[in-house]
Amino acid sequence: xxxxxxxQYPVLLTYRYSCDNQVLRMMRERTLGNSVTQxxxxxMEQHSExxxxxxxxxxxxxxxxxxxxxxxxxxxxxxxxxxxLPKPKWLLAVDxxxxxxxxxxxxxxxxxxxxCVLKMDSTKKVTxxxxxxxxxxxxxxxxxxxxxxQVLVSxxxxxxxHSLDPMAAGLMKHYQEASPKGxxxxxxxxxxxxxxxxxxxxxxxxxxxxxxxxxxxMQRFAAGVTTEAHRLYGAACxxxxxxxxxxxxxxxxxxxxxxxxxQRRLATSQKRGSxxxxxxxxxxxxxxxxxxxxxxxxxxxVTD
Numbered sequence: 001x002x003x004x005x006x007x008q009y010p011v012l013l014t015y016r017y018s019c020d021n022q023v024l025r026m027m028r029e030r031t032l033g034n035s036v037t038q039x040x041x042x043x044m045e046q047h048s049e050x051x052x053x054x055x056x057x058x059x060x061x062x063x064x065x066x067x068x069x070x071x072x073x074x075x076x077x078x079x080x081x082x083x084x085l086p087k088p089k090w091l092l093a094v095d096x097x098x099x100x101x102x103x104x105x106x107x108x109x110x111x112x113x114x115x116c117v118l119k120m121d122s123t124k125k126v127t128x129x130x131x132x133x134x135x136x137x138x139x140x141x142x143x144x145x146x147x148x149x150q151v152l153v154s155x156x157x158x159x160x161x162h163s164l165d166p167m168a169a170g171l172m173k174h175y176q177e178a179s180p181k182g183x184x185x186x187x188x189x190x191x192x193x194x195x196x197x198x199x200x201x202x203x204x205x206x207x208x209x210x211x212x213x214x215x216x217x218m219q220r221f222a223a224g225v226t227t228e229a230h231r232l233y234g235a236a237c238x239x240x241x242x243x244x245x246x247x248x249x250x251x252x253x254x255x256x257x258x259x260x261x262x263q264r265r266l267a268t269s270q271k272r273g274s275x276x277x278x279x280x281x282x283x284x285x286x287x288x289x290x291x292x293x294x295x296x297x298x299x300x301x302v303t304d
Contacts, residue, residue: 012098017086019094027095036088036095044085051082115146118183119213120198122160144171146180160187168201179205184213 011018026039062076099106126141138156142164145151155167188197189212198210 012094012101014090014094014097017090019091023091024095024098027091027098036091040085040088040091047085048082055079115148115150116181117147118144118152118180119146120144120183120185121213122157122186126154127156142167165201172202172204176204180208182209182211184211186213186216 011020012024023039023043027036058079062074065074065076120142122140122142124140127138138158140157140160140162141154142157142160143151143154144167153167153171155164157163183198183202185198189210190196196210199208202208
């Protein structure tokens with residue numbers, strides 16, 4: 001320890017062993033393929049190489065002494081065996097102790113960035129993965145994130161948007177000074193009478209604007225124009241009559257794509273070819289239609 005400054009001790013001590021700080025830093029980056037078992041294999045490889053080099057140095061020095069003794073050969077001790085490394089389970093325990101030692105810094109780093117734009121969404125994918133006694137106890141998982149791809153809070157509920165007031169109260173209490181400017185949601189984004197349900201939950205944030213997420217807007221808009229009851233159904237049908245792919249260009253483009261697939265040794269089928277043949281077709285096919293383009297009778301059918 002160096003006075004009141006940061007600790008300078010190079011290892012973390014445990015009951016039986018000690019772990020170098022460099023190994024602790026290697027365990028902090030957890031990505032795909034970078035597990036504790038993989039780290040254990042790397043450490044074993046490095047220790048084996050270092051042990052082999054030291055054994056070679058020892059045997060080389062012994063050989064020089066052996067050649068100098070002419071009457072009676074010198075006797076040397078056997079080189080030490082490679083000490084066993086701690087198992088991956090011990091590495092996990094050391095990593096947990098390291099996290100506990102800097103827990104305050106980790107909390108400060110997580111809560112230091114809040115963001116100005118929030119997004120609240122509910123999903124069933126998380127609840128479906130719950131097993132054993134917790135299986136079936138909840139149906140929805142509601143997550144609140146920011147524009148920095150950080151998840152601020154996650155709660156499990158029995159229904160979508162149900163009992164979220166405690167979650168909103170906790171967010172407003174935790175981030176009183178960092179008031180966000182906007183929130184994107186998938187439900188309860190607008191109301192004809194008064195403020196919305198989401199706006200009522202976060203009433204302490206006066207400047208917060210609640211809007212529908214663009215992805216959910218696109219899904220709802222696409223679902224609306226495919227039904228006859230929608231006011232844009234006629235315009236969508238008229239657009240399909242005016243803008244059509246030229247049949248000869250599409251057929252030639254499909255043949256060319258199938259030939260390129262065979263050259264790349266990709267397995268093709270009639271169904272897959274019919275779907276993927278139009279991928280990138282806007283660069284190679286002509287969009288026909290209009291007066292005299294073959295779609296006049298379809299336009300007449302739509303307008304009638």
